[in-house]
Amino acid sequence: MRKVLLSAVIATFTIPMFAQWKPAGDRIKTDWAEKIDVNNVLPEYPRPIMERSEWQNLNGLWNYSIVTANQQKPQQFDGKILVPFAVESSLSGVGKSVGAENEIWYEREFTVPSSWKNKNIILHFGAVDWKTDVWVNDVKVGSHTGGFTPFSFDITPALQKGNNTLTVKVWDPTDKGYQPRGKQVNNPGGIWYTPVSGIWQTVWLEPVAEKYIQSIKTTPDIDRNMLTLSVAAKNLSDADRIEVVVSEDGKQVAKGVSINGLPVEIFMPKDVKLWSPDSPFLYDMQVSLISNGKAVDKVKSYAAMRKYSTHRDSNGIVRLQLNNKDLFQFGPLDQGWWPDGLYTAPTDEALVYDIQKTKDFGFNMIRKHIKVEPARWYTWCDKLGIIVWQDMPSGDRNPEWQNRQYFTGTEVKRSAESEANYKKEWKEIIDCLYSYPCIGTWVPFNEAWGQFKTPEIAEWTKAYDPTRLVNPASGGNHYTCGDMLDLHNYPGPEMYLYDAQRANVLGEYGGIGMVVKGHIWEPDRNWGYVQFNSSDEVLKEYAKFAEQLKQLIKNGFSAAVYTQTTDVEVEVNGLMTYDRKVIKVNEQKLKKINDSICRSLDK
Template structure:
């Protein structure tokens, strides 16, 4: 087990960094609670758990040291930690990156709090629960992805993985850590950038109001100071502006980023300091095209499921997250749909650093949204996701739901989608929102469809009229209507190819050779690139996941084909990009 101690030691919240923190990953005590009786038995006070687990890996994973893949109604974790002496004069917060699904936390036998939602972070101020330097942390987690009352994403509802559903995740699956802060500190920040005038609207939030407090902001680019500002605190939130002396745009493949230091002072004494970053870029819609910094960039996206052979939901190392983006870019993709899962923050960090476009999506599958109860279960966590990832320049759109199929013959409650869309737009008016990817649209900024037709001629025929400015291809015409939005084929392909996998799963008829695969891939992809009415595609998928063998890479991230072959196809200039270049040249004449 000691060999696993080096896993996931990097700072877990890269857009909001303090240097006073303690990583709690590593070995914890662990126990199953199939009867969900542990709280009644007061295990949080005196429980001694015989199993050992490596956090942050879920007990279903090999890296956890458990590898138990049957259903778990509830599980327990326990660890004792010594709090650094210097922290005792400050406040101490306990952070969880993500715990699936309903977590209860105790410190030294006293309740710290609880959180519902399997994908978003939460924290508790545990200062008053500490016993000197000692902290015994106990976590109890309930998980039932068959209830219809919680989003499960691609976690299988059956005992076995099947089709496009895979191994489940229960309990802690992202970093656990502690942090020391002053009595008054910055809780989070928002950066809203304007590429046209180089201004950055900054919103800062404090845990409490304190008198005689100021905030210094300093932005640098490549180490050079390009903006400074001081704001006087008059409440729990602070509004300020930075005016950049140099404007360097963040764009796909050109990830220009500014570093920013936030310094909180009380009577000139520094009481909090946070390091962050932002990218200057805009996302807008005009003439049925999604623009990035006022330019139509065809989104050549790939579906990324965020699964790992040994870690399931959790990447074994930070380098694995970076590698998934790099291997995608090697094949000429400029972004991904983070599919049916709210990915961990460090994936977005690498997308920001590498200039890689991503769409934020919840893992909504499994949640019953045929009634209003679904909104109650879904919306709080979705709002937490928007707050967590708002500052990522790589994130260019939100997609709360994916393929909202009817459930047991009952249709989706359209108001659940409508309200979620409206809330998303109010929390973040800077990005487009797709209400539900594929079907069934209620109100959406972008009209997207899924189509896994494998015959190139039949596939092309569906989009032929719209390529000439005629009727637009709409799936499920009785349930959704195109209203002149940008058009996005957000799932296609899924070509089944893995000669070594006889019992795998994929879409349509398997090609008989690599040559046939490349021909099919080229035919499907070029059809979309050459259509002036289409502004984006997303190919299914980047890598195989368990039995689903339609990846361009194997589950171990080994390329099935020479990446340059796929890159050559993907890199062809799209029709919308040609039209833009022509219009720019005409304007210069």
């Protein structure tokens, strides 16, 4: 079925369109950029934690225009853009700045497969930065604000037979607005990077029945050996049943059913398998909505039995725990940027590469730094066994934090509109990522960047999701709230504050830089917190920091984050170059060092 549906997508394009696209600019690119096929861009199912058998991918070449804001749809378009790559990226084929004074218009045609007759058609966007308005056949079908989370609209009433026209308008003020934006700035340099505007994740269609599953929220409880699913469904009646079957290697091991819209409680087998970085076991699930004795909707999902918590050890130190056992969490700061796709990895193979190399390097955790990734990234972390600390992307118009003069001891004065938007987007991020087993810690603020009402935000986050740990302000203005005190120190590790009531962690350190000629973003502006000229020098410094860190682990650190996975633009602090073509240090020696750190609390 999937091949048929993809052919329907391909049929909307003609072969000459390939000639209308090529990567923009002449900067470095990954090897995966050469594998881009405009007729088959990111063809993998975009939401594997809730998968249906039928769908249609709308990625590919669209018409686009950049026009002055608040204008009508342009009569003519500027050219073709390769969706879902941001306008500013090379892989979009455009490579242009947009700015707060302009808007991006997108348009393409699509047809609905005849086999979807009498179905409701849902239009999905993985993520669009930042304010989105959508029309189908000139009928407004919806709007959304937020640059990092998925959204969807039922477009059935706007459809017509044959060809349909999808039109999308996007406005993104980058650093001229109050919205969360992470490291995007209009004048990139240092730790600040190129803007990402417009569509940057997969756009797709999905047919559903009148009653269908909208979302699932999966909560494991290893202490009670129970798995609970809260299922949100459209047009659900009290008599409708939600049925969940849990299986291992195709064999059913547990089952649960509920009516009246209640959560499904599933008692897991006595020999339940727990998820961990050493053994990332995932149970398969099928979730069915049954109405009048008929399964009107089914989705495939998965779950893991695992628990994140803290515990005071025999020396009185509060430690992070996984599955009720002390575990030193150690991983890189992962920015998630690409020289050719910016926010968007060129292929799924590229997307998983950074995670796999993190595992190969001997880490057991990733701090996803002020960015949210596509759903498939988190599924790969689940499968490969990587704990994720998930940052909230920083935002608001505040020159102090953009200039890194942020340790003021006071919090940002946000407008009421800014505060409300932060809370809305933070809730949406937690909602869409809640069911991924890999997520172990929520990080609402980084280094006081846009930091406000920290105790309130930390307490809300913990109350909204008590199954995860909360790191209230990684390296920021510190308050006695949440589960951790998080220090940043460059270049070497240091413990200059200590909290006896919470876990103490080193949220950033390192930044050992090295320029690799032929693999840099710009020839002249490259920088690192410290810089060396050879791989051996970098590894020697890394090993020195590791020995210092081991002593600090004995003194009380329970986690650490090394800066960073890859170079990003002019920042050359990566263990890999920005184009992922060079690993800067000996991989086996790096793994041996990191293994010893991750095992430092083993008994």
